Amino acid sequence: MIDESVEKRGHSEPTVDIEQSDRCDSMINVNECVHSIISKQLTIDEFVVKLEHLLTSTKLENRFNGVNSLYSVIKRLPKDYLNENEANHFSRFFIIRLHDQYSIVNVALKAIHFLFKNYHVSNEITALFTTTLNAEIQVASQPLEDRFIIYQIFGILLENYIEDLKQIKSDFLIGFIQAAEGERDPRCLLVIFHTFVKITENLSLGHLDEEMFELVGCYFPVTYNPYTLTREELSEALLNCFKASPSFAPYAIPLIIEKLESDLDTSKIDAYDVLSRCCSVYGIKQLEPFIPIIWTNIRNDSLKSYSATSGQIVAALNALEAIIKTIHSNSKTLNEFLELVFKDLEPTLRKIELCLLKPTVKIFKIIASCGADLYEKVAKFVYPVALEHCSFRSKIEKVDAFEIFNELFSVVSNLKLENIEYKSPHQESILLLCLSSLSPEDSDLCITALRTLETMFSATLSLSNEEQVSISHKFLDLIMKNENDKILCKSRQVLQKFVFRCPQTSRDHILSILFAKVKNDCLSGKSSPLSLQLIDTLKYCLVDDSLKCDYLSFGMQIIFESLKAKNESKTNVIFSQNIIDVINDDLDDNILCDQIVDPVMKAVTHMCLCNDDEDFIENASCLDFKPLFDVTSAAFRKLSIERTKQFVDAVIALLLLHSYTQLLPQPPPICHCDLNVNMKMQLFLNEPYIRILMQLVHSLFCHMNCNVVIPYYDGLLQKMLNFVENDSEEVSKLSLDVIASLVNKTNDEQVSSVFDNLMKSIINLIHSQEFKRRGIDLLIALYRAMVTSGKRESEQLASMLLSFLNKEDDKILVINAANAFVLVHNENHINESNARVSVFYHQKVYFQTLPALMQGFTNEDYPKWRKQAFAIAILGQLKYLSNNLLKTEFKKIRSLINFSLEDSTNVENQVIALDCILHLMDSDSSLLSNVESTVFQLLYLTKNSTLLKIRHKAAECLALVANLYSERTLLPLRNQVVNDLKFCLDDKKRLVRYAAAEARLKWILIGQPK
Amino acid sequence: MSLFLENANPLIFEKANKREFSADEMNDAIYDEVDAREVYDLIRGIKDPEHPLTLEELNVVEEDKVVVDNKRNLITIHFTPTIDHCSMATLIGLTIVVKLLRCLPSRFKIDVRITEGRHATEEAINKQLNDKERVSAALENPNLLQVINQCLIGSL
Secondary structure: OHHHHHHHHHHHHHHHHHHHOOOOHHHHOHHHHHHHHHOOOOOHHHHHHHHHHHHOOOOHHHHHHHHHHHHHHHHHOOOOOOOHHHHHHHHHHHHHHOOOOHHHHHHHHHHHHHHHHHOOOOHHHHHHHHHHHHHHOOHHHOOHHHHHHHHHHHHHHHHHOHHHHHHOHHHHHHHHHHHHOOOOOHHHHHHHHHHHHHHHHHOOOHHHHHHHHHHHHOOOOOOOOOOOOOHHHHHHHHHHHHOOOHHHHHHHHHHHHHHHOOOOHHHHHHHHHHHHHHHHHHHHHHHHHHHHHHHHHHHHHHHOOOOOOHHHHHHHHHHHHHHHHHHOOOHHHHHHHHHHHHHHHHHHHHOHHHOOHHHHHHHHHHHHOOOHHHHHHHHHHHHHHHHHHHHHOOHHHHHHHHHHHHHHHHHHOOOOOOOOOOOOOOHHHHHHHHHHOOOOOOHHHHHHHHHHHHHHHHOOOOOOHHHHHHHHHHHHHHHHHOOOHHHHHHHHHHHHHHHHHOHHHHHHHHHHHHHHHHHHHHHOOOOOHHHHHHHHHHHOOOOOHHHHHHHHHHHHHHHHHHHHHOOOOOHHHHHHHHHHHHHHOOOOHHHHHHHHHHHHHHHHHHHHHOHHHHHHHHHOOHHHHHHHHHHHHHHHHHOOHHHHHHHHHHHHHHHHHOOOOOOOOOOOOOOOOOOOHHHHHHHHOOOOHHHHHHHHHHHHHHHOOOOOOOOOHHHHHHHHHHHHOOOOHHHHHHHHHHHHHHHHHOOHHHHHHHHHHHHHHHHHHHHOOOOHHHHHHHHHHHHHHHHHHOOOOHHHHHHHHHHHHHHOOOHHHHHHHHHHHHHOOOOHHHHHOOOOOOOOHHHHHHHHHHHHHHHHHHOOOOOHHHHHHHHHHHHHHHOOOOHHHHHOOHHHHHHHHHHHHHOOOOHHHHHHHHHHHHHHOOOOHHHOOOHHHHHHHHHHHHHHOOOHHHHHHHHHHHHHHHHHOOHHHHHHHHHHHHHHHHHHOOOOOHHHHHHHHHHHHHHHHOOOOO | OOOOOOOOOOOOOOOOOOOOOOOHHHOOOOOOOOOHHHHHHHHOOOEOOOOOOEOOOOOOOOHHHEEEEOOOOEEEEEEOOOOOOOOOHHHHHHHHHHHHHHHOOOOOEEEEEEOOOOOOOHHHHHHHHOOHHHHHHHHOOHHHHHHHHHHHOOOO
16 A cells, blocks of 8 residues: 555656646656657556646646647657557547647647558547537638648548548538638648549549539639749649549539630630640530630630730640540531631631731641541641632732641641551642742742742652652752752752652652762863752762762762862862761761772872872872861771771881782772882882872871770881971971870870880980971970870970970070960860870869979069060960869969060960959959059050950959959059049940940949948 | 838839840951940949839830930930939939949030920929039039949949
8 A cells, every 4th residue: 555655656746747847848858758658667548647637627728738748749759659549549639629729729630630640540530530620620710820730631531541531421521621611821722722632533522513613613713923832833733623523524614714715814824724634534525515615715815916925825726736636536526616617717718918827827737736637627628728829819928828838737747647658638739839839030939838848748748759750850950040049058958858758769860960960060170159059969968878979989089080180169178078077977987988088098009109190299289188188087087996997007007018008909990000119119208209198197197096006106106207307397297296196096005115215306306406396396296195195204295395495595496385385275186186185184284384384484584585485384274274273373373464464565465364363363352462563554454455355354354453452452543543444435346445434433433432 | 311212112124135245346446336225234234222223124214215426426315213203313313424424435425314204393303414513513412422322333
């Protein structure tokens, strides 16, 4: 007994504590209770018993604390801690609490929400909740938070307790309708709309469908834009409610029709959207009685393009499409509807002067796109009228009528046609009409007719052989006789479509004739502007490999012929450019090899060996060979590694072993020379032959894929190094490029093995007076190649260049060497030459070279021209580096910037210095060391520079300076700046005036009351 | 200034895009004459004394109402207060005048006026705005200068 009393007392003590501390939430010590329950020191029953006096207290405050504590503890318990029985008991308790005062109702609802969501309660409980809610709670008068929870509970019930709800369907539905009716909060509405869809999908509404629809129908259309959500979100959710059940059709359709007649743009669009989505759900039976009135609205909105917005028209046409797809299965309804549409649209179709042709055609296009049978019907109705327009109307109206064919043909390609050889109604007449309109006299009509033909070819409409032939003849006529650029451009596009559509006919009747004409003109040297155009036109018609082969082989033939004939026509240049385009447009490797690379290799080798060509070679310049080697370079850029390897081997054999047999096994059939090797080999590697051969070598090594393995690397490099000293400047330059490319494209080990040799060559060249400049050029080329590919030897070359900058006395050579540091950043050559590129090499070069370059620049013993060279080397690099990177560098280079601003002899450096001030200063005013001198220098440039961009940038810098520095610093300069800028306001260029006005205004405001 | 806004809810208009410069305008050899858009660009960014909006957004100034006569060195601007009894009209006009005096070459004579029939005291305001001495006197008042400068800060 004593023990029991102690135990009771022990239990009673904490309850007293709770009672004492129940005024604040922390006193209940929810966490402690939860911990005790989880660690089994306290059972859930014992905890409830402890709370009993609070839960049953007559004082509201205590009751609230009790209910709240109970909910807080239940919420913090681990998932599934409560058994089914306990969950039911607690749920029942909280449901009963819904009778209580409103502050307790809130906690009770939260607890019910939690329990229903995380535990499975019995059907009795769900029924109890529904009846209690119906009887006790006026949801509409509850605070927003409670309403939101109640709607969420409805959602949970539908998700987890659907079977239970089916037993109390009516109660639940009435409960939901009562609860949701008149809700105005958009967040709550969104939950209601989602719940509404779930209810309609899972519970049969029976006699309550009208009430249910009324519940959401009153919100349609959503016209306001709530703060927390978007109008579109709400509108979309409401739209889903409309299409949730076909039983809503009798109520929804009249409502939609009412809104279609609204003046509000969004209402109309929403109404059409609902109609588009709901048509298939509501079905023909429900829709049928309303079709005429809906059509009237669609017609009005689609045709009144002057008042309706584009959104309305699109929505109306979408609705029309949905209606037709819905009634498509019922031929009677469909025919009646089409009859109505055709009758209504006939006047606007016939009377072009009403200016409603385009919108009318849009409606027909929508109908035609709904099926092949509908296209047939529309075509049979519309095409005769359009043909009539084309025959009897004025030219402008004819163009409009052609648009009808254009629009409707564009539909055919998307139709599922059963017959592959499908012919559109009146196709022959339309085709004839188009062909007869292909006359250059009326360019607008001709272009429209061409467009119609283009659509017809894209639509895969069947064309008979006779039709194809007549189209071919007409095209040929148009292309050969026309001089109008617009027509020619369009006819090229249409011809391309036609060639793809009817390859055989076009080959026989157009391309063969065009080829013959071009060949004849080019070979006879009578190339006219027309034949130049035809060369371009043919390029667009190369639909298969055989046509490409023909074109390439003929093009190459013309390029070779033009070389020797030295005629002034541009055919070779045009062919060269076109062949490059064809090569870049994914050409097969075999064709590339057979048609371009192989013939060029053979021709060049033969040219260098054959007596017949001696005179020509003597007189030819690199420029004459440009079209030929441009094509060759493009071909090597695209050629596969395996094929390239073969050519590399052959060229190396030729250069190192003097063996030409791999390149030219036998003389070409047209030549009768004996290729007297012993005699010719002497000539072969000397001027002028070497000049041509080196161009070929240059095309190969400077453009080939960088992964091709090069045999006899050392020997090849040595050979090229020998050519650097060649008498011809051209050969020397070409060999420099080849050396650079070879070094760039080979791996580090190979380069290391030849590096000493390369260095020796550079040193020898630099020390010889005769080839000093070439030595520097070689150094620059190698530095660029090695830096780009990230080779470590580049550092030695950099120090060599720097030492040259410091010691050399030849001003031009020093400036050249300084430019090397800028040239390495230029990526144009990289893209063209398939070069290897190391990541972040720009940054690497800059940071490696900056200290030494700055040291040179700040050396006071140096003359101005040498300093200028160092400035070029540093500032030239800056424009290739990111601003963020350079911001930290600004302090290091500010003296350089001041120097460059004053150096009027180097305009480029001035621009870069101004850019540096503009982009790098930002908010750091400490960047400029001497503000006064900088401001006056900027002022001087704004006023006096002869270059627009310098004046403009200097004015911008002045405006920036006004923002960055304190008024105390700038005030002494203000008057002079304001006065001097007055002259810049009258600058001859508007761009400078804008910048000067801004700068002057900012400087005027310095020191003024603001 | 009154504590209450005279036009608390003005209509807001779309801003024009930034001017794009043509190839001719980038060519240093060609002379670009001052045009209406250039002058309009100078004044469209001026802030309204009452609202945190620019004169362009309130449609107080319009490009069509700026006329530049390069031969006679004359620039005429008509501005339209948002309401016909706007007490800020003089201040707005003065701000436009000051902005143009500071940003246009001195060879131009500037004539700033209220659009005809758009203000109750149109004539009096026009007279004040085009009186050089009154403008100079107004700018000597530090408080007024402060208000004008505030309208001009960031106006380009």
